[in-house]
Amino acid sequence: MGVIYITENLYNKANGILPWRYIGSDQYNDPSYFGSSVDLMADIKKLGVQNFTKKIIEDLGEISNSELRKIESERYLCPNNVRKDETYYNKTDRYAPGCVKGSTWKHKSPRSEEHRTKIVEHRTGSVKSEATRQLMREKKIGSKASEDTKKLMSSQRTGSKNPNSLRWTVTTPTGEVHCVLGLSNWAKINNYNYRDIYHSKRGWKAIKHGIGQGGPGKNKRDYTSGN
Numbered sequence: 001m002g003v004i005y006i007t008e009n010l011y012n013k014a015n016g017i018l019p020w021r022y023i024g025s026d027q028y029n030d031p032s033y034f035g036s037s038v039d040l041m042a043d044i045k046k047l048g049v050q051n052f053t054k055k056i057i058e059d060l061g062e063i064s065n066s067e068l069r070k071i072e073s074e075r076y077l078c079p080n081n082v083r084k085d086e087t088y089y090n091k092t093d094r095y096a097p098g099c100v101k102g103s104t105w106k107h108k109s110p111r112s113e114e115h116r117t118k119i120v121e122h123r124t125g126s127v128k129s130e131a132t133r134q135l136m137r138e139k140k141i142g143s144k145a146s147e148d149t150k151k152l153m154s155s156q157r158t159g160s161k162n163p164n165s166l167r168w169t170v171t172t173p174t175g176e177v178h179c180v181l182g183l184s185n186w187a188k189i190n191n192y193n194y195r196d197i198y199h200s201k202r203g204w205k206a207i208k209h210g211i212g213q214g215g216p217g218k219n220k221r222d223y224t225s226g227n
Helices: 010-014 038-047 065-077 113-124 130-140 147-156 183-189 194-198
Strands: 002-009 021-026 052-061 167-171 177-181 205-209
Touching (some): 002 038, 002 065, 021 065, 038 052, 167 183, 177 183, 183 194
Antiparallel strands (some): 002 021, 002 052, 167 205
């Protein structure tokens, strides 16, 4: 039996404290259910249920949850401007499908950590590898990353496999010029002294293209434009 009801906080109402009322819908017409507002439930816990009343303002009989909430919004929430009226606990006058009894209703289900990560990647252009995602999942459930996961991540962070590696133009002491992606790994592979190259010492000359790790004192220029 679907009903529209109004809950009143008698203590707040008598003492001029806002908010003090809440309009809601209840498909099960449960007398012990006063509403899903977080603030309302906190006040009930603090003041005691004896300071609250619930009055049925419309009985809609057998009705679907979605239709019940639509009527709640169109006939009561919007006309009473509950979103802006500070006397109401209601934070919105939107219509949205309801939830099953015993669960907390929200307009949108909470996003998972992986979902939020994908949103950030999409907005910033930084795409994480599957190994990184696996490590995030393992950390979330409290387990340690496997050795295979660690090795895969390590290999994906080096040299050209790392999407965040910077490009460098490196001139050797003998005058050879190399275009390098990932200076540290390149120096390691070729058995060169990374610090000599990085600091342009002992005949080496290194120019970094782009902004990132590498030190504020290094020369920077756009690799793609050649400037």
